[in-house]
Amino acid sequence: MERQRHQGMAKNTYMRWRLPLVCLLWELAMIILFGVFVRFGAEADAHWEEEKREMNLTSDMENDFYFRYPSFQDVHVMIFVGFGFLMTFLKRYGFGAVGFNFLLAAFGIQWALLMQGWFHSFKNGKILIGVENLINADFCVGSVCIAFGAILGKTSPIQLLVMTLFQVTLFSVNEYILLNLLHVKDAGGSMTIHTFGAYFGLTVTRVLYRPNLEQSKDKQGSVYHSDLFAMIGTLYLWMYWPSFNSAISDHGDAQHRSAINTYCSLAACVLTTMAFSSMLQKKGKLDMVHIQNATLAGGVAVGTSAEMMLTPYGSLIVGSVSGVVSTVGYVYFTPFLESRLHIQDTCGIHNLHAMPGLIGGIVGAITAAAATEDVYGKEGFVKAFDFTGVYQTRTPSIQGGFQAAGIVVSLLMAFAGGAIVGGILKLPIWGDASAENCFEDGVYWEV
Amino acid sequence: MERQRHQGMAKNTYMRWRLPLVCLLWELAMIILFGVFVRFGAEADAHWEEEKREMNLTSDMENDFYFRYPSFQDVHVMIFVGFGFLMTFLKRYGFGAVGFNFLLAAFGIQWALLMQGWFHSFKNGKILIGVENLINADFCVGSVCIAFGAILGKTSPIQLLVMTLFQVTLFSVNEYILLNLLHVKDAGGSMTIHTFGAYFGLTVTRVLYRPNLEQSKDKQGSVYHSDLFAMIGTLYLWMYWPSFNSAISDHGDAQHRSAINTYCSLAACVLTTMAFSSMLQKKGKLDMVHIQNATLAGGVAVGTSAEMMLTPYGSLIVGSVSGVVSTVGYVYFTPFLESRLHIQDTCGIHNLHAMPGLIGGIVGAITAAAATEDVYGKEGFVKAFDFTGVYQTRTPSIQGGFQAAGIVVSLLMAFAGGAIVGGILKLPIWGDASAENCFEDGVYWEV
Amino acid sequence: MERQRHQGMAKNTYMRWRLPLVCLLWELAMIILFGVFVRFGAEADAHWEEEKREMNLTSDMENDFYFRYPSFQDVHVMIFVGFGFLMTFLKRYGFGAVGFNFLLAAFGIQWALLMQGWFHSFKNGKILIGVENLINADFCVGSVCIAFGAILGKTSPIQLLVMTLFQVTLFSVNEYILLNLLHVKDAGGSMTIHTFGAYFGLTVTRVLYRPNLEQSKDKQGSVYHSDLFAMIGTLYLWMYWPSFNSAISDHGDAQHRSAINTYCSLAACVLTTMAFSSMLQKKGKLDMVHIQNATLAGGVAVGTSAEMMLTPYGSLIVGSVSGVVSTVGYVYFTPFLESRLHIQDTCGIHNLHAMPGLIGGIVGAITAAAATEDVYGKEGFVKAFDFTGVYQTRTPSIQGGFQAAGIVVSLLMAFAGGAIVGGILKLPIWGDASAENCFEDGVYWEV
Secondary structure, eight states, X not given: OHHHHHHTOOOOOOOTTHHHHHHHHHHHHHHHHHHHHEEEOGGGSTTHHHHHHHTTOSSGGGSHHHHHHXXXXXXXXXXXXXXXXXXXXXXXXHHHHHHHHHHXXXXXXXXXXXXXXXXXSEETTXXXXXHHHHHHHHHHXXXXXXXXXXXXXXXXXXXXXXXXXXXXXXXXXXXXXXXXISOOOOTTOIIIIIIHHHHXXXXXXXXXXXXXXXXXXXXXXXXXXXXXXXXXXXXXXXXXXHHHHHTTSOTTHHHHHHHHHHHHHHXXXXXXXXXXHHHTSTTOOBOHHHHHHGGGHHHHHTXXXXXXXXXXXXXXXXXXXXXXXXXXXXXXXXXXXXXXXXXXXXXXXXXXXXXXXXXXXXXXXXXXXXXXXXXXXXXXXXXXXXXXXXXXXXXXXXXXXXXXXXXHHXXXXXXXXXXXXXXXXXXXXXXXXXXXXXXXXGXXXXX | OHHHHHHTOOOOOOOTTHHHHHHHHHHHHHHHHHHHHEEEOGGGSTTHHHHHHHTTOSSGXXXXXXXXXXXXXXXXXXXXXXXXXHGGGBTTOHXXXXXXXXXXXXXXXXXXXXXXXXXXXXXXXXXXXXXXHXXXXXXXXXXXXXXHHHHTTSSOHHHXXXXXXXXXXXXXXXXXXXXXXXXXXXXXXXXXXXXXXXXXXXXXXXXXXXXXXXXXXXXXXXXXXXXXXXXHHHHHHHHHHHHHHHTTSOTTHHHHHHHHHHHHHHHHHHHHHHHHHHHTSTTOOBOHHHHHHXXXXXXXXXXXXXXXTOOHHHHHHHHHHHHHHHHHIIIIIHHHHXXXXXXXXXXXXXXXXXHHHHHHHHHHHHHHHTOOHHHHOHHHHHHHHTOOGGGTTOOHHHHHHHHHHHHHHHHHHHXXXXXXXXXXXXXXXXXXXXXXXXXXXXXXXXX | OHHHHHHTOOOOOOOTTHHHHHHHHHHHHHHHHHHHHEEEOGGGSTTHHHHHHHTTOSSGGGSHHHHHHHHHHHHHHIIIIIHHHHGGGBTTOHHHHHHHHHHHHHHHHHHHHHHHHHHHSEEXXXXXXXXXXXXXXXXXXXXXXHHHHHHTTSSOHHHHHHHHHHHHHHHHHHHHIIIIISOOOOTTOIIIIIIHHHHHHHHHHHHTOOTTGGGGGGGSSBOHHHHHHHXXXXXXXXXXXXXXXXXXXXXXXXXXXXXXXXHHHHHHHHHHHHHHHHHTSTTOOBOHHHHHHGGGHHHHXXXXXXXXXXXXXXXXXXXXXXXHHHHHIIIIIHHHHHXXXXXXXXXXXXXXXXXXXXXXXXXXXXXXXXXXXXXXXXXHHHHHHTOOGGGTTOOHHHHHHHHHHHHHHHHHHXXXXXHHHHHHHTSTTSOOOOGGGTTOGGGTBOO
């Protein structure tokens, strides 16, 4: 801050009136919109005693709450502790990592409940919510947390809130196109969350390119304890990823299968990450950056196919490959992206989310195209891909084609959306810091 | 320690015989009392195979264990990691924060199983326990953890154990009066846990007032990494609060609804906290103290009403207001309480638990008073407020009145109990440190 | 590293080709073996729609996933965050503690799925897996994490992988002997996990005895923040232990009871640990080593008996005793083991797992021998000990005898296996560091 003033090139990072205004007005808008639109779904409403009888349920246990709440809590931890702490690796940006992630996610889930609600839970003029909506809101915000990773340390909290507003909106549109119009399966969000979120964030950071960022190079590193804090984030993401990929799958075998596939993929990913981390380093030592990030690529890469009959060995293959791709990305692609394409990707989301997300979409398309009634059973086949109603005549190979189309749509939405939102964030009114003050908590926090 | 000796004003903080004696005798008492009184409830007893048939259950799934165990574990994390780490913000008192919280909670849950058991689970001379008792014991201890926040750094472990003994006892009496005599609803404990716990702790710290505490002022601050450790506590409390408020609600819609209301309230609370944290600071920067604490006020403030038909937008309003009140409290009330009322409140529990707890009680009373059969459904109305048996004739407005009475009773119990227990803790035999050695782990820990 | 070179006594710790080779070849082997053998069990397979009808289930809720997944996730956290962070107490070995634990566990669970699968889930040439297999794989790896504690800081990652390969194999054989041949009950693994894992690890570290280890004495201590990181591990192990001991118990009352017994035992253990930690210290101060470790002994010591009718007061007694034994162990036995028996036990697993594991096995044998139809009910008695088929005629006292035999078998397997594996690890090809470079992350990590 002082250095800013001395050099006379200071940007105005004073938040006192701007940040409160944005927070309060937006929260007021949420209250009004919730008041007009949001009500409890049948399973959370006190009328349920009567509903239950009509739905012919034998026990309160069949309330969706008990099928999904434990997974919801795991997902919740991933969004707030997982992403929050994963980003604390920077030596002087721990408050910003955890705190801004907290802020944008807390706003984002409210806005996502509305946006996704209008698209998917709208009945008679009301959005009816239950535990599945909470999970989907967390998912949607997950894509914002991913994009945050690319611009970590370089933006003001207001910019993050603005980005969240737009990204949640675009996410919901993209999700609607994929799930409802293309009738694509994507339970763990390889396409909707990771591919979209990562390429959106990479486009934003490209638009916000800062030529003089090396001025804060000394702050872009980690220190011993900041790397341990980051491992808290890594491990919670890694451990709970089976819950993430299975959280909104169909009850029963689909949830069960998603968890197993993800567990297998992640386990394999750790070994190939360690292997390549050591191999790509002249001294043969392991690099915490890889362990913190690339070990998670296996979760991303089975996001679409985990609920399908990918099989445990299929999952091991996907996890192994994604660990390699991600680690190689950290060593070779990230520097390339910065020097040649001017994409400054603080956390390396290109390696953790973008490439593994694409792998996930492709694996999903292939797995869907390869589905047979023999493997799934007659009923299981129809249920797994929801080949009912107008989709009764869809064949696996057509489904595979639509899955592939889903990847393309997500990419286009991400590039177009990221370019527009990046442009908006470039306006000089949001209070971002100058290059030399990036990655420094002191700008927005009392330290 | 050495400074103590030099100045000749040392207090005797030697724990070698006193602490072991208290711990061992009390544990022995627990063993004897458990031996006489505590047995497994029907659903945890090996006779359950026969019971199950009598209860006409279609599946083992209908064992209460599966309705409540995931929530129990979340609550358990809140008590031990949530409260424990939230208090690690002090730069030199991390061991005391986590370690003493661990000690008092581990003792407290045993004593609470007995006290609450005598009041609520006593049949034929035995206390029959199941997972709901474990949750309630954790809840009860939660109120002690809250009170601990007010005296953090200023008391010996023996004082904390003595306080726990008495506070658990008083908590159970107060809870019995509210739930059984007044027939009040308070699933998330705005009154029984937060209002009672906080005003009890504030009264105790008032009685234990230390005029020379500024001698250890340099230790009352945080350092960078201690603030990150504290954020672990904050986030686990924040994320799992929906489980806390829904853990003992009725099966089905009530648990479902409690989680949704709490989720909404907490999300809103983060935005207003950030807004006021920035606004009330000349430099407009965010203060970690507020982010660590005031963001949680939304969970406290819907504690009573979460299981009612508060509605999502109602929750947003409650959360928004409580974030503002709590942040304003940290900036203006805490200094005032210390300088004028001689209430030294280390963690600011007045802002996080006392005021939001009162808000929670009031919101609960209003929500109950406003209940209609239209909103709840005929059956849901009776079930939600348990208007059965002698309470068949209770109207919502009468229920609202009793809810309000519950707040008053909790306050009176807290003030009276806190004064007495504070007096007991003032006896010079418990081994507390002198003012200059407060907030310093070296007094009771090998460092 | 540089010091090594200077002194001319350097060991070759260069990992560049060795570690990648081991990781990649082994992962390849996993893929092939999974491809040949591992398939989804009925409840995770898409054919389940048809299966469900045959099994006469009324709801998807009766899928084993919903009975066990929340417990699985808790166990998963214990293995990766619990053990990982518990071992971060060393001031300069945090990366190794968390990172190598991550590596060996990720490999171990894959190999365990196969080994345990061949013994327990093999049907028509295929291993059919579901959530219970995931839990058992985590359990098996838990025993490796325990053994890792003994050799923490003194081995290369390749040694750890080699140890994991062999230990998982031996674990599975031992487990098969106990559970299938001796028909022993050991739901929480006092014998199979703790006794076996700890004595295995102690034997390995004895074989790997390093006479000059005092050269790295300055690194064997903790610093303030490393002790707080370790408390994260402690608390997650402590809080989730009820899930650990109940995770694979029979549905219904057995799971319910296991959780209650473990909760009680752990609570009591904290008090006696604190008491003895203070008492055995001249200055009467508490020692973080004890708090971090001995407080967990209560969970180990009810591992076998938790699902039996141990009763809550029985659990308090077991927990109290094990806290005392464990703390006394840290003060007196650990130095003795090192100086007299040349057993260098970095984390003190002898006190946390070996002795409490033995207690657990003995308590289990006694509890089984004392079982009566009166206490368990006619049906509950048969169900609790699975006295069906060829075991119909087993009496409780015979069962007690077999339980005791299980302890002996576990010990013999541990000593024999540990000696052989220790011998293998002594080969000079695995890249371990010289004594002066032990407990130092810089050897294998970019710092």
